[in-house]
Amino acid sequence: DGGITQSPKYLFRKEGQNVTLSCEQNLNHDAMYWYRQDPGQGLRLIYYSQIVNDFQKGDIAEGYSVSREKKESFPLTVTSAQKNPTAFYLCASTRGQGVGELFFGEGSRLTVL
Amino acid sequence: GESVGLHLPTLSVQEGDNSIINCAYSNSASDYFIWYKQESGKGPQFIIDIRSNMDKRQGQRVTVLLNKTVKHLSLQIAATQPGDSAVYFCAENRVWGQNFVFGPGTRLSVLP
Numbered sequence A: 001d002g003g004i005t006q007s008p009k010y011l012f013r014k015e016g017q018n019v020t021l022s023c024e025q026n027l028n029h030d031a032m033y034w035y036r037q038d039p040g041q042g043l044r045l046i047y048y049s050q051i052v053n054d055f056q057k058g059d060i061a062e063g064y065s066v067s068r069e070k071k072e073s074f075p076l077t078v079t080s081a082q083k084n085p086t087a088f089y090l091c092a093s094t095r096g097q098g099v100g101e102l103f104f105g106e107g108s109r110l111t112v113l
Numbered sequence B: 001g002e003s004v005g006l007h008l009p010t011l012s013v014q015e016g017d018n019s020i021i022n023c024a025y026s027n028s029a030s031d032y033f034i035w036y037k038q039e040s041g042k043g044p045q046f047i048i049d050i051r052s053n054m055d056k057r058q059g060q061r062v063t064v065l066l067n068k069t070v071k072h073l074s075l076q077i078a079a080t081q082p083g084d085s086a087v088y089f090c091a092e093n094r095v096w097g098q099n100f101v102f103g104p105g106t107r108l109s110v111l112p
Helices: none
Strands: A004-007 A010-013 A019-025 A031-037 A044-051 A054-057 A064-066 A076-078 A087-094 A108-112 B010-014 B019-024 B030-038 B045-051 B056-058 B062-067 B072-077 B086-094 B100-102 B106-111
Touching (some): A019 A087, A076 A087, B030 B072, B045 B056, B045 B062
Parallel strands (some): A010 A108
Antiparallel strands (some): A019 A076, A031 A044, A031 A087, A064 A076, B030 B086, B062 B072, B086 B100
């Protein structure tokens, strides 16, 4: 079945550590996105990528980094510079930016200890 | 369970009744809208979409209404079932080629 796979589902981090969240899609989609979800708020865009080896900052990129070395993969690194990293992180993809619906993964819950 | 949606507005309906969930969008230039359903601890699932050249679209047990004059979107769920309990949120696409903007969501609680 085609879809988006995020891992791990739950992750715990000590303060000062970097962690990387994985996102893999087999939908052959060009565009991929990372969102952060906090209670009572809409999804906020962290980074997005329209094509391989290219990505742009979203609304809340500070403290995060990404790479897009392969079309199907878009990992997100939460760095120690992110002051409030505890959140639910969602990866999504679409055929092209602004074209059709966003398909979401099942999310990764990051908790800072 | 997932803490998403702790402080969201809640709509409680009796099983079998119809539900109406509302969303006010922000940009009159938005031309594509989606409703998503999100169950606790899971990723959002697509329910139905609508383009700005339409004012109504129907799916299976769901209807989306778009009022561009007042920038309002609604999702109607017919014969609400316990499995419909979730957080529902709308997304608007601001100008073709740009990214989606999401509403905070409404929690739907179906009472037996």
